Amino acid sequence: MTRPPLYVRRPFLAGLVRQLPLLAVLVVVASGLLLVTIDHWRVGLVVVGLALVGGALLRLLLPVRRVGFLAVRSRLTDVVLMAGTGVVLTVTALTIPGS
Template sequence: MTDVDASAAERQSGTSRGKQFLRCHLPMVIVAVVIVLAVIFVASDRWRRGALFFGGAALLAAAFRLCLPTARVGLLAVRSKPFDVATLSLLGTLIVLIAATINTLGVG
């Protein structure tokens, strides 16, 4: 094997590892992006919208955990599937309900 072949094989291996990592952790990456958006909203004084995004991220994580096999959800798999789905659903629902029903206190 020449040096050119070895470097091409290394690049191919690195690319396949990156694709494998992304394939396994894509649901967690999507949830993390929604959480970053929520933090941006909260930091820009849009706390209700940010709270809705936080709750939506938890509900999205619950949906991913429910629909995808454990090998595909990556870091979203913490306990058993029923426990994870129930906990994330309850948490997301409560956050969304609190954010949607709290009084704005005269602030838009």
């Protein structure tokens, strides 16, 4: 007899596992925002930008059943918007002259 899949045996746990990519991106974004609040704004914004690029890579590489709420629109739209925003944020933070 085969075991039923995780979403049948433990639907809450299966739902949490499905949202792990989003949770990973949010944890990195939160750490970047924490850096911004303690006056390391350039490094913090670079971390946030790289988190968005990482989220775009997760959206690109993971199948739909594993990506959770990182999938909002079509794959191409999600990847272009997240990666574009992350790159623009990172480049902007790195090109602003230091004080």
